[in-house]
Amino acid sequence: MSPSEFETRARAWVGDVVARLGFTAATDDGFDVSVFHDLSTDAELALLDRHRAWQREKFAAGYGALAWPAEYGGADAGTDIAEAFARIENELCPLPPHELVSVTLHLIAPTIRLLGTEDQKRQFLPAMLGGELLACQLFSEPAAGSDLADLGTRAVRDGDDWIVSGQKVWTSGAQFAEWGELLARTDPDQPKHAGITAFLVPLDAPGVEVRPIRQMSGGSSFNEVFLDNVRIPDSHRLGEVGQGWSVALTTLAFEREGGSNTAGIGGQFTQLVDTARRLGRDTDPRVREQLARVYLRQQLATVDQLRDRQARDGGAAPSAIGSIRKIQWVDKLAAVSTAARTVLGRSLVADTGVPGTYAWNAHVLGAPGYSIAGGSDQIQRNIVAERLLGLPAEPRADRGLTWREARSRTGAH
Structure with a gap:
């Protein structure tokens, strides 16, 4: 055909x-x-x-x-x-x-396809691809911020099971998900990147509690997830023991590579132009300059998507290029916010009843979230600097220390 x-x-x-x-x-x-x-x-x-x-x-x-x-x-x-x-x-x-659908189909399902056992592939992939099962990422933690590898949720081996206790945060869609891809520390006496193992955990398991977080934009897309002696069978381990950081990098590479899956989120150039025309601001030189910035970023994103498609067709694996794409996309969201503020002025903070005006408030309040989600802008720039430009790595106080030793020096537990 x-x-x-x-x-x-x-x-x-x-x-x-x-x-x-x-x-x-x-x-x-x-x-x-x-x-x-x-x-x-x-x-x-x-x-x-x-x-x-x-x-x-x-x-x-x-x-x-x-x-x-x-x-x-x-x-x-x-x-x-x-x-x-x-x-x-x-x-x-x-x-x-809906982000939970995107996470399931474009992040977790591909990770299982690459790293899961044959039994896991048979159990999860048809259900995910067929819309029967939704899954979230149980990665970030309150005490591990942008340094994801410093996570402290513990998983202790108990025969053929693992007992998991800890807390995750900023988990998108957890209140509606059936499963989660979990990172837990299985060996605190290894360096932080080496002592992590990944698991697939049912969110209706005893000991799992999900608490939605109210955001400044009004919704509750994110959640805290508490795990209190949650029992997970070893058959739900994803990848080898102690290799969870490699699993995490695989999922994060799909996340950063998948800018095309999020390209339609938030306000777009055509919507900004329509708003400017409706309010008679489309001839203002300052407005036109900012609209041009948004247009340029959207066109560059289209070019980048074509280049990425050529790379995938050539068999290239996800790489640090994904960090550049993520930085570019967040920059575009910020450019849309700046233009919206200029076009709308006070109409951005007070609903005057004019269609397509106050609605931009939801973009302006939500856009900063993606400068953190999926790895903060600072982390993305470090990845680009070290892995693509070959610049020296930043000094690390925990270099050469086990996770337990590093935590004891900071007074964290």
Whole structure:
């Protein structure tokens, strides 16, 4: 089948299924520029149910994992076919994005496909690709900030099980997820990067408690997750004992490589232009300069996506280039916020009832979150400096120390 024939068939299929499922735009006026959604629990569950139904339909029809190998539920199609379908989907399917769905399909499922056992692949991959199972990342911790490898959640071996206790934070979608990819310290007497092991943990297991965190943008996308003597069978260990940092790097590489999966989040250039015209600000030189900055960043992102696709087609693995993409994307979010503030002025902080104005508040309040999520901007710049530019690594006070020794020096536990 030629690419044009595929697009014709896929376009007809998407249109038919969207109509049959009764999907409509998320807002009455179709104007949504939020970075993080602000929905009630019932509304968010309803959105996830629509995503599950859509993913189930795609998977059954062979569109759910076009670029994946057939043995794992894919269609063995190239990335060009997968991206053509994604463009059609973005155009014709009005489902607002949800980060938990993206994390499941684009981060955790690919990690299991690369590093999981055959039993884990059979258990998790069809369920994830078919919309039956959603999974979150249980990575960040209150005492480990941007230094993820300093995490202190403990996993102690008990026969064929592991007993896990600790706390995770900033976990997107945990209140709606069935499973989590967990990083825990299994050997405190190794250097911090060497004593970590990864697990797959059911979030309905005894001892797991999820507490949503209210954000300044209004919603509760993030959560605290407490683990109190949670028993995990060794069959749910992901990768080798002590190799959890390699598992984490794999997942994080998918996260940073996946800028195309988040490109539609928040306000876009065309929406900014529409707002400026509605308010008569589109001829203001300062506004036009800032709109041009946003346009330039969006065009560069398109070029970068094409370059990344060529690299993937050539068999390149995820690399530190993903950190550059993440920095660029966050910079674009900030540029949109700056332009919105200039265009709207006081209308950004007070709802005057004019459509498409106060709604930008959700973008401006949400955009700073992505300067931290997925690794802070400072961490990304260190990765670029050390791994791509070959600059010397930053001095580290814990170099040569075990995790326990380093924690004792700082007084942390």
